[in-house]
Amino acid sequence: MTRNEHTVLEVDDLTVIGRPSAVEIISDVSITVRRGEILGLVGESGSGKTTLGLSLLAHCKRATEIVRGHVEVGGKDLASLSEQQVRQLRGRAVAYIPQSPASALNPALRLRTQLGEALHDDTLPRAKVLDRVREVLREVALPDDDRFLNRYPHQLSGGQQQRVAIAMAFVGRPELIVLDEPTTGLDVTTQAHVLETIRRMTREYGTAGVYISHDMAVVADLADEIAVMYRGELVERGRTDAVLAEPGHEYTRRLLSAVPLLRTEGHEEAEEPEEAPLLRISGLAAGYGRTQVLEGIDVSVSRGECVALLGESGSGKTTLSRSVAGLHHQFTGEALFDGEPLARSSYRRTAEQRRRVQYVFQNPYEALNPRKRVRDQILGPYRHLMGRPQDPDAVVAEALERAALPAAYADRFPEQLSGGERQRVCIARAVATKPDLMVCDEITSALDVSVQAEIVTLLRNLQDEGMALLFVTHNIALVSNIAQRVAVLNKGRIVEYGPVGRVMSEPRHEYTRALIADTPDFQPSFATAE
Amino acid sequence: MSSLPEEPTPARPHAPSRRSLLKASAAGAAIAPVLAACGGDSDTGGSASGEPQRGGRLRVGIAGGGASDTLDAHDPTDNVDIARNHALYAALVTFTKDGAIEMDLAESLEPNDDATEWTVVLKEGLTFHDDSPVTADDVVFSLRRIMDEENPMRGAGDLESVDIEGVEATDERTVVIPCTEPFVTLPEALAEYYNCVVPQGYDPENPIGCGPFKHAEFTAGQYSLFERHEGYHVEGLPYVDELEIIDFPEDDARVNALTSLSVDVISQVPHAQVAIIEGNIDVEVMESETGMWLPFTMRVDQAPFDDVRVRQAFRLIVDRQQMVDQALAGYGQIGNDMYARMDPSYPEDFPQREQDLEEARRLLSEAGHGDGLEVELVTGDINAGIVAAAEVFQEQAREAGVTVNLRRVNASDYWNAEEGFPYAFGQDFWSARNYLTQTSQGSVVGAPYNETMWGEDEEWVELVEQARQTPDDDERNELIKQAQKIEYEEGGYIVWGFVNLLDAHSRRIHGLEPSVSGHPLGSYSFHTMWKEQ
Amino acid sequence: MSGPMTDPKVEKVAKTAKRRPGLFRTAWGFGRTKVGTVLAGIIVLVAVAGPFVAPYEPTEFVAMPYETGVGGTVFGGDNLGRDVLTRFLWGGWTLLLLAASAAGIGVAVGTVVGIVAGYRRGWLDDVLMRFNDVLLAFPQLIAALLVMSIIGPKVWLIVAVIAVSHVPRVARVIREATRKVIEQDFVKAAEAIGLPRWRIMAVEILPNVTSPLLVELGLRLTYSIGVVAVLGFLGMGLQPPTADWGLMINETRQGMAVQPWPVVLPVTAIAVLTIGANLITDGLSRAAIGIDRGVEK
């Protein structure tokens, strides 16, 4: 790549190693970004993308260090400068927008201070600094009055916090800005707005941006160029459309194909649900103490059917699924399973009911007892619900096999498994008791996209074997790919409920429309080509 | 350190006893201890180091003291009170260093033939601190105050047989004291510091007396200051102009104060600290033999001690020298199961009892304890050496096949019936009294502290009764000896030894002499001390 | 973001790697743990083997009180002239025994209370914690002294009082730990299949609070040693003529200037013992932190 006056960032053969192991965390990475353009840096957890991002500001976390290569921002090589000089450039030449502003904003300082100091230019009079701060706040569509400036971070919503972080980055009019997954943890609507802001700001300021993300969809939507990182190395680099059209590297290919596509048409008509569904919930209302989180919920799941509960954080979808599982007791209304009413507490349900309704949790890292072997994780519930098996090994083997895991895994401890494998074990634990209904609570959200895709396929197979699924998620794209029917939850109410095909093609409720619109649309040409 | 200061607990009265000059010298010679030799006697007599010098302030550190300190002439409790009492007040008669009685305010004190009436004649020209004369009426007032029904003072017990109503002043200097029964021990009673003479209308708030020093300042639990009483009736005394008495409940603090010479004299040096003082050339230790004894008490009416053989066996178990060595670090004399050591009647001729485990075991098995005996010994930190003695005895008993279990009772509860006092097997401490006074305190039926329940023995009781009514010394002593013989063989006490008091003083202080009274600093004879300027 | 810089290769290894070494193995990795074990070991040895090698009887008189340099004695005599060395050798095991049992009981009870309170929440939790706070309002030593002064120094009482004074402190820690554990979904999973509460506490929770538990045990042991010793030193612990380190100090410190040994020996022993115990505890806790955070050191 030829360097010209437009180039803001140029990284050559950058290598960062970890101490004391001395293993390379990122190896010989070279990238360049031009003024006003955004480079999308894609990779899954552990790909070293964050390390790279930080080293662009010549910052190394504890026990890591840059050993090779240089990082030129606006022609100055940060890697070779002194602490003092680097400090001068930070905030002015290059700024950083953190992953979770919640923890990156100082809880003890008012916004006024935190924004003001970002300029760290002692020559400016306070008034001037303040004006600048207000200006930026307006640009990121935040109030600029004193009341707001006097707030503490915890008094802002997640979206606001992220905007503040963005504002903080732009105060110093940097030439380069590094964004580390700035939208994770935000719901699609907010994410859309934040992305919009970022796009606008970079354009207006003519700032170059490096956007680090695991979400191919977002990157495809935002970036002019894409760089794919895998195991600390840069495996592919190119203009966005080019990469999407024909990904050069196998890994990129996998990544792309793994991304769930939002299918708005082409769903086969879901046949009308039979009259005696497996699970029928009617007029359900639930809450915590005095606060109501769910009202007038009517959902039903038929045998072998997958019903999706779609909603953003705080929509009450988890509360609903937990009520079904008997983990949340504060609900009123009727919940019939196979015609039998379900007691509120799992402890008051019959063993049979508990066997037939199984629950899979969101975070596989917390859903397994770290002190038990996989084998016992699976056998525990089995024994409790179905009594001693005559051949335990067979039970374990079968369960694992249905979860697409080798039987050898039976003797492992959770800490010896990857996230995906853990989630499979959770599923194995659930299917071991041969349930009729499986409640899946955001079971893919904690996993990398590639793994996510595998889990989804696994679920499809289970469903084909006749298992009914209550699939809870915030990801509409996923819904469009797995579910037959979908219930869209918003602020504790079902705003839309119907066959996926219909909901996706002609959403009736504007909330649903908004969701569909805000979801970054993404059509890798090669994918469609297949 | 044990929060009890190293002195007899104030709870109980202790009176010294009288004793013939003869024996004093004898005993003194017999066991002139190394320390006494280098410290006590040599140059403290005063004579050795030339003429006494006058003036200066004598600073004294006394063990004990507390918020309850008082200056009341007739109600001193704590050690420091006793010290102050000796400074402020004087009594009709008093004890000499070796325990004999000598006239003090009184010119004479005479009984009638059967000792049922005593006549006191005061010296001439006695004055109180406020220069008012000391009159017979003051004496009567004092006695009445002591024996007041409403609020009996400490002396009341000793003077029980005095017919207080009948007491009267026959003239300026003469008082007649009628008694309800023959009362040969009246002089001893009157010699007690707490039976001293105060002016009519005496008020403890304004402590007027006729002792060698008069009150200047006083802060309870801390210190007190006194000035020379010009009108003191002993010519030329006291030597020093000012006397400062400082409370030192803490042993280490007291010793430090002396070694750093921030005081001139301290009372009661704990054994552990003697070496420190000896190591310091500016100060020296004065050791005083006393008649104070720390007996083991066996209840003659309770098993297993209701069997005289067991009592005898226990007396034979004790290795007295070891007791003195380990429990008193050698600062004491061995005893012979008989108290009132300073009494003229003290049975020097009784054979000294030695440890004899064979005999002990024999007696025990005779008494049916052949296969070992287990007893509980109740002890408590009621006086220095008590607990130690118990531990030593426990060890010695082990060799005789007797298992002794110690039960340690909180000092202030030791005489509490709730704890089981009087105990089947316990301990106690008594300061020097003569035999008769002591028996009335501890050995006759109905005595306030008859902890051995001794005194049922008709023969013994008979003898003691007779003795009480015999004014003639020699006759009386003969009777007493017979009584002692009985108690020596069958009594409930194990008197294994007598305590030596250890005081210490700067080498610049003279005129300090050991006293047998059991009170430190030669019975707090501040008036005879003088300071090398 | 996951862990302090996720080194891909390392992580890859970690995924299929054999199991991470357990608490003890990790703890043993720290030098201080080894040192601590040696120090504590020495004293324990003295305390346990001492009585068998002691030259005299602990109550035998071999010298004059506070006499030093006596033939046949190494460190001279104590306040009664008993052999200092002998009493030192005899005086340790009582201390160890009392401290150990006090710590053991205290931690056991505290753990139960902590887990129950942490898991059952609600009024039970409140009641237990309120009660805790009352207990906590007494400094350990003061509580002990109060009871001792009233009922009198008895061995079982010493153990009981110290144990009780441990309970609330242990309970708090374990409760916190329990809270952390039950936030995790595997507990909910157990509830979802209706596993009995007590089994959840025993099977799902208890194994996951072992690290803080062990740390507490070590900690409480150290404290117990301290308190037992202090009680002895204040004369409120074991009673004469027992040979006990704390009591030895109490009995003989008056002669310290003349005969320091009966003070120096037990004091040193107690110091070394507590330091050793605490070093081990520290090793354990460092290991525990590592394990809890899912990273070594």
Add this chain to the structure above:
Amino acid sequence: MTRLIAVRLLFGVLTLWAVSVVVFAATQALPGDAAQLILGRDATPERLEALRDQLNLHQPVAVQYTQWLQGLLQGDLGTSFSNRQPVSEYLESPLGNSLVLMGLAALVATPVSLLIGAFSALRRDRGFDHTASLGTLVLASVPEFVVGILLILALGPGGANLFPSVYSREGGPEQWILPALTLALAVAPPIVRMMRATMIEVLESEYVQQARLKGLDERVVLWRHAAPNAIGPVAQVIALQLAWLAGGVVAVEFLFNIPGIGKVLMDGIANRDVPLIQAVVLLIAGIYILVNLLADVIGLAANPKVRVSGNRPSAPGSATAKDRGEDGAAGTPADAPKAKDVRR
């Protein structure tokens, strides 16, 4: 905020009350009644009766308690048995002495340990840090009276003979040095540990990283961004240590013969002086609770989440929560670093 504090305050009072009940109940278990104890050896039936009436020991326990409590509330702690003096008066000067001692200890310990703690945090895993952490660990393990005796042996009459080892009324200020030093050494370690732990926690936090990425001067990062977030937990531990002092003085005063409340307590115990024991225990418990309360309030105040909008605190504990074990090991005296111990 104020509501939270009010609640805590109320709770503190309740605890104190509970303590008073315990103390009273405990002293009821004494063998023999107060009258017996007061008169001790010269107790005659008549005098006993008289005194019992005077002390209204004939009333039922409940009544006695209420009367006793009323007394307490009016600052009347009863009359000492051993010296028939009002306890409240009697305690004045000892309390003074103890406060002097505690004050000295705190004055020495706090600043020094804060500095050491902060410094080892900045020099993390370097020589100084290791030495400091080992030193604190050692000090934290050893019971305070042992430290005291060792100091005496080293600096007292036994050894270098620099300072006196026993208090006496005549003595000069130098006699406070050893006891104060002993206490200081006892309270310091947890503070050091906590300071270090918290500082590290904060310095590793994302907002400090962000501050650095903003290009702020290191001093600004330290003082504006790190320090404010460290105050809370550390201040709590300091307060807790001071609370511990209330009980910690006992052994030290006993060792150095300082006539403070601790010494009074021991004497009270020796003489079975019930009112005295009650008073001192209550006093100490009172101080203890009060300072814990203070620690609590500090913890709240230091957390803007609470200060601004009265919602429950979550932050302050965190530093403690994480390094619990590590600090726990250091926290011998009052389990101090586990601020949670006394926080609810």
